Amino acid sequence: MTSSPSSASDLPALVLDSVGRRFGALHAVSDVTLTVHTGERRAILGPNGAGKTTLFNTICGDYPPTSGKITYFGADISQLKPYRRARMGIGRTYQSSTLFNGLSVRENLYLAVRAAKFGRFSLIKAGPGHPDLARVDALAQQVRVDHILDTRIDAVSHGQRRQVEIGMALAGDPKLLMLDEPAAGLFAAERPELVALLADLPRDLTLILIEHDMDVALANSEKVTVMKDGVIVVDSTPDKVVDDPVVQAIYLGERQ
Numbered sequence: 001m002t003s004s005p006s007s008a009s010d011l012p013a014l015v016l017d018s019v020g021r022r023f024g025a026l027h028a029v030s031d032v033t034l035t036v037h038t039g040e041r042r043a044i045l046g047p048n049g050a051g052k053t054t055l056f057n058t059i060c061g062d063y064p065p066t067s068g069k070i071t072y073f074g075a076d077i078s079q080l081k082p083y084r085r086a087r088m089g090i091g092r093t094y095q096s097s098t099l100f101n102g103l104s105v106r107e108n109l110y111l112a113v114r115a116a117k118f119g120r121f122s123l124i125k126a127g128p129g130h131p132d133l134a135r136v137d138a139l140a141q142q143v144r145v146d147h148i149l150d151t152r153i154d155a156v157s158h159g160q161r162r163q164v165e166i167g168m169a170l171a172g173d174p175k176l177l178m179l180d181e182p183a184a185g186l187f188a189a190e191r192p193e194l195v196a197l198l199a200d201l202p203r204d205l206t207l208i209l210i211e212h213d214m215d216v217a218l219a220n221s222e223k224v225t226v227m228k229d230g231v232i233v234v235d236s237t238p239d240k241v242v243d244d245p246v247v248q249a250i251y252l253g254e255r256q
């Protein structure tokens with residue numbers, strides 16, 4: 001019997017094989033090996049400077065790895081440019097805001113929809129009934145900002161800004177979405193909206209989340225990877241991670 005060629009859905013979304021990233025003598029990420037399955041929700045935790053954002057940067061290509069291999073749905077993307085990885089379906093948000101303050105929520109989402117299509121930002125207006133406008137409406141509903149579409153970005157709450165950023169990252173229809181501390185700076189009252197929004201994302205979307213807030217991280221994850229000093233120190237399920245003495249030492253240590 002011959003085996004059929006594996007389809008994209010059989011393949012893990014992401015395989016990191018001994019990935020490392022140096023900045024001069026500093027090993028920001030060392031020897032990280034992990035597999036993220038299609039549709040998996042994965043949280044990456046760790047103290048400041050653990051290498052979490054650098055790991056994201058190696059995956060999206062902002063800072064390619066200096067060692068090791070990154071495989072995305074079976075393709076070696078280790079040295080591809082960021083725009084090529086984005087076109088292959090890798091979307092992300094950043095810790096710092098990437099929004100256009102003078103523009104409305106609608107215009108920000110519209111820019112992202114057009115950028116995903118044409119590879120550059122363009123505010124050339126689409127006529128009534130244009131599919132790009134329908135796409136903006138759909139994204140706004142998905143990230144729960146459809147009631148503030150005509151409000152300027154600088155007039156909406158911090159939590160809503162985070163939601164718009166996620167909407168913009170979704171504009172390119174990513175297969176892998178990486179969110180860098182989406183709950184950072186949110187009021188406690190804003191967090192349930194974020195948690196619900198993340199829970200409602202399509203199940204075939206693979207989600208990797210860097211998060212300091214344990215509640216947000218654990219609520220949305222099936223697997224948790226804990227990093228410290230550039231290496232993985234714990235890789236397990238949320239219930240095991242909360243009880244892990246290494247994790248407790250890290251988080252209690254942070255609070256001291």
Ligand SMILES: Nc1ncnc2c1ncn2[C@@H]1O[C@H](COP(=O)(O)OP(=O)(O)OP(=O)(O)O)[C@@H](O)[C@H]1O
Binds near residue numbers: 023026047048050055
């Ligand atoms: N572009 C860069 N050039 C030099 N060093 C860098 C660069 N980016 C990150 N680093 C260093 O790499 C280490 C890991 O940083 P990184 O931002 O990845 O950590 P992190 O876990 O995301 O931290 P935080 O939670 O504070 O965002 C730090 O020592 C940081 O100073």
